[in-house]
Amino acid sequence: MVPAFEPVRSGGARRGPLRALRRALGRGRRTPAVLVALTVAALAATSAGSGSGAAPPGPTVTPRARPPAAVRMVSAPVRIADAETVRLLRPGDRVDVIAAPNSPMGGAGQAHVVATGARVAEVPRSGETRSDGGALVVLSVPRSTAAALAGAGVTSQLAVTLC
Numbered sequence: 001m002v003p004a005f006e007p008v009r010s011g012g013a014r015r016g017p018l019r020a021l022r023r024a025l026g027r028g029r030r031t032p033a034v035l036v037a038l039t040v041a042a043l044a045a046t047s048a049g050s051g052s053g054a055a056p057p058g059p060t061v062t063p064r065a066r067p068p069a070a071v072r073m074v075s076a077p078v079r080i081a082d083a084e085t086v087r088l089l090r091p092g093d094r095v096d097v098i099a100a101p102n103s104p105m106g107g108a109g110q111a112h113v114v115a116t117g118a119r120v121a122e123v124p125r126s127g128e129t130r131s132d133g134g135a136l137v138v139l140s141v142p143r144s145t146a147a148a149l150a151g152a153g154v155t156s157q158l159a160v161t162l163c
Contacts, residue, residue: 075121076139076146081157086135093120094163099156114152115145
């Protein structure tokens with residue numbers, strides 16, 4: 001047995017509160033129609049806000065005055081103490097640079113990381129090493145890191161580790 005249904009009318013989706021509002025405005029009943037429209041808008045606004053049982057509004061996003069400035073990268077030539085290690089490097093590799101202080105006493109200072117994640121820009125060609133076994137590598141780093149590398153290169157022996 002099939003239950004009784006109301007007849008289906010086509011175009012029912014187009015008939016809604018807006019159509020009723022238009023008809024009311026067309027018949028000269030502007031004041032009630034405007035009041036109904038304002039009431040619906042007010043109810044919609046308050047239900048979207050913080051009402052009873054409603055979720056609190058999302059976090060307020062404050063626009064920044066300016067986007068953060070891009071860090072300018074510079075080329076920093078770095079003398080690495082072990083040329084054999086440098087042969088393992090290729091342009092585009094990421095390395096950490098470690099400084100081990102030169103000390104005639106042997107253990108006066110501790111090794112420390114001078115640069116992390118520096119990009120290798122250039123490596124020496126075969127046979128371009130110093131007589132003392134060191135090799136020059138060009139790294140792409142922020143300007144402040146380049147200054148730290150230059151200072152560490154004067155007082156320490158530099159080594160690299162691949163990231």
